[in-house]
Amino acid sequence: MDTPFSTTILETICKLQEKRYLQQCIAIRKSGALLHLVLGEYKAVRPELFRIYLRVTPATFDTIVANLRDNPVFHNNSEKEQLPVEIQVAVALHCFGHFGNAASIQKVGIWAGLGFGMVDLLTRRVMAAVCDPIFRKRVMKWPDAAIKEKAMIWVEACSCPAWCKGWCMVDGTLVPLASRPAHFRNTWYDRKSNYSLNVQLISTPDLRIIDYGVGLPGSQHDATAWKETRIPKERATLLGAGEWVWADSVYPLQSWCQAPYKRYALSSLFMLFMDKLIYNC
Known part of the structure; x- marks a missing residue:
């Protein structure tokens, strides 16, 4: 007796779900050294280099972070804490300050030492906080x-x-x-x-x-x-x-x-x- 076609489809879907990836995943070596260098040494002693990466002055960056820090989007009840707000804002500003391939999640992820999906998630959080009416009334x-x-x-x-x-x-x-x-x-x-x-x-x-x-x-x-x-x-x-x-x-x-x-x-x-x-x- 032939196997029903619907059963074959379900078995194929199960196998795909078990494997998750059809091809071998090769890890991409990433480091957040440059991001921490920008937020550390460049921010403190080389503001002109800090501005090249994030397109704002260190003082403006600190003001933005201070006004976004208490937004609910940066806080949750998960056992795993979010990245510091400074890092999330820095990643988003780096995306906003570049265009084309330079703003792709792959390139930003390699620059920041983060997963590609994390870059998209952090950018969405920052945009949600910036578009919050409370933030607008506070800074404007x-x-x-x-x-x-x-x-x-x-x-x-x-x-x-x-x-x-x-x-x-x-x-x-x-x-x-x-x-x-x-x-x-x-x-x-x-x-x-x-x-x-x-x-x-x-x-x-x-x-x-x-x-x-x-x-x-x-x-x-x-x-x-x-x-x-x-x-x-x-x-x-x-x-x-x-x-x-x-x-x-x-x-x-x-x-x-x-x-x-x-x-x-x-x-x-x-x-x-x-x-x-x-x-x-």
Whole structure:
């Protein structure tokens, strides 16, 4: 009597599960010496090398870790403790600061001395903590009256008294993705022929970021992505009487969002700001 085909399939699946791997696994020798060197000696005495690897200064790194440390994603009831938050953040920053093959989980795993799956897990944890509203409110505070006054003085000195109420500015940028996302696929394809994220940044003239909007695909127009930030939603409480935001001509012009003389005046103002920043530095 012939064996039923279904039985043959089940027996084959069982054999595959028992072996787990169809080919012999060859261990890859890895060492975390370079990662510990970056977090140790480079962080303490060679900050320029530290920044090459993680793209932030040691002081900024410490601030990020301090604000993420108590997030629940880094704590669990498992018998095996997680890696220190410093290592998890360092691995994620290394991924974020590189592109293409340099950001692959294989290359990052070899650099950090970690398993390839662990690199993906640590990056997901850090992203979950960064996207937590608690973290955003903690690190992204709206300017107080003193900061606003300082920004208005700067704008007036760079332009004219009539423009001093425009103490903050907005612009969008596209952050390229290494590959096409699995969800909503081609909606991430932008006008520059890349798969990307649309990121909106609102800052004061001294380049202090006071709000951001992220999450929409690169194919979305800046005017649409701008609506996801705080100012369009809460402008009555965030902007005082007569205050407005500098923007270019792609944004909807309103009494609280203006581009005087379109992009030419805005570009000139940006150049004045940058000249002053370079001169003061």
